[in-house]
Amino acid sequence: MQVDSREIDHFLVQLLAEVGKGLREDSIKKMSVDTKKNRNDLVTNFDKKTEKFVNGKIKEAYPEATIVSEEGYGDLVKDMSGLVFFVDPIDGTMNFVKRGDNFASMIGVYIDGEPLIGAIIDVMDNEIYHGGKEIGLFINEEPIDDPKNLPLVEGLVDVSAPMALSNKFSVQDVIKKSSGFRVYGSAGIIFGHLLTGKEVMYMSYLAPWDLAAGRVMCEAAGMNVASIDGTPINMLESQVVIVGTQKVVSEALKTLKTR
Numbered sequence: 001m002q003v004d005s006r007e008i009d010h011f012l013v014q015l016l017a018e019v020g021k022g023l024r025e026d027s028i029k030k031m032s033v034d035t036k037k038n039r040n041d042l043v044t045n046f047d048k049k050t051e052k053f054v055n056g057k058i059k060e061a062y063p064e065a066t067i068v069s070e071e072g073y074g075d076l077v078k079d080m081s082g083l084v085f086f087v088d089p090i091d092g093t094m095n096f097v098k099r100g101d102n103f104a105s106m107i108g109v110y111i112d113g114e115p116l117i118g119a120i121i122d123v124m125d126n127e128i129y130h131g132g133k134e135i136g137l138f139i140n141e142e143p144i145d146d147p148k149n150l151p152l153v154e155g156l157v158d159v160s161a162p163m164a165l166s167n168k169f170s171v172q173d174v175i176k177k178s179s180g181f182r183v184y185g186s187a188g189i190i191f192g193h194l195l196t197g198k199e200v201m202y203m204s205y206l207a208p209w210d211l212a213a214g215r216v217m218c219e220a221a222g223m224n225v226a227s228i229d230g231t232p233i234n235m236l237e238s239q240v241v242i243v244g245t246q247k248v249v250s251e252a253l254k255t256l257k258t259r
C-alpha cells in the first residue's frame with residue numbers, strides 16, 4: 001500500500017490542534033465523570049466526545065483505515081494489515097479530572113504492522129510532538145534532535161506508580177541504579193520527556209492506544225521499545241513495556257527479574 005507519511009503527519013497535527021483547543025476551552029466547565037473498571041479508572045464525557053470526533057475525522061479522510069481506540073468508537077481490529085490508526089482521546093484522564101494539566105491526546109499510525117507516524121499533544125502546554133522515521137520528529141514546527149544514548153546511572157526514570165510500589169519484577173533495583181524516579185500519570189506526557197532527553201526510561205503496563213504514538217516516535221528517535229520478556233511487541237494487546245535509550249533498556253532487561 002502506498003501512503004504519504006507527510007500528508008498523514010499534517011492531518012494528525014491539524015486534528016490534535018483542534019482537539020487541544022476544544023479541551024482547553026470547554027472541558028473544565030462542562031465535565032462529567034464516571035468510573036470504568038474501578039474507582040480510579042475514570043472516564044469523562046470528553047474522553048467519549050473527543051474519540052467520536054477524532055475517529056469520525058479519520059474515517060472521513062482515510063476510509064480504508066481501521067481504528068483501535070479506547071472508548072468504544074473504534075473497529076474490532078484483528079490484524080495489523082493496511083493502515084491502522086490507534087487513538088487515545090485523553091491520556092492521563094485522572095490528571096485531566098484532578099489537576100487540569102499533564103494530560104495528552106495521542107494518535108499512532110501503522111502500515112502493515114510497521115510504525116509510520118505518531119502524534120501526541122500536551123494539551124495544556126499546546127505542544128504537539130509528531131513525526132516518524134521517514135520524515136523526522138518535531139515539536140510543533142521545530143525539528144527535534146535524537147536524545148543522547150545515556151546509561152541508567154546518568155538519567156531519570158519513569159515507572160508506573162503501581163509497578164514501582166509493588167516492586168513488580170524487582171523494578172526498584174532499576175530505579176536505584178538511576179539518577180532518580182519520576183511519576184507523571186500520563187504515558188503521552190512521558191513520551192514527550194523521553195523524546196527531549198529529559199528522562200531515559202519508561203516502564204508501564206500499557207494498552208495499545210497508550211503505546212502506539214509514543215512507540216512510533218521513540219523508535220524513530222533511535223530508542224528501544226521492548227517487551228519485558230523479549231517477545232515482539234503485540235500492538236493489539238496490552239503488555240508491560242520498557243521504552244528508553246538503547247543502553248538503559250539493555251541494562252534494565254538484565255536487572256529486572258521476570259520469573
Ligand code: 2AM
Pocket residue numbers: 088090091092093094160185186187188204205206207210238
Ligand atoms: P489513560 O489515562 O488513557 O487510561 C498512568 O495512569 C498511565 O497509564 C496513563 O497513560 C493511563 O492512560 C495508563 N493506564 C492507566 N490504567 C491502565 C491500565 N489498566 N492499562 C493500561 N494503561 C493504563
Ligand code: CA
Pocket residue numbers: 047070088089090091092093
Ligand atoms: Ca485514555
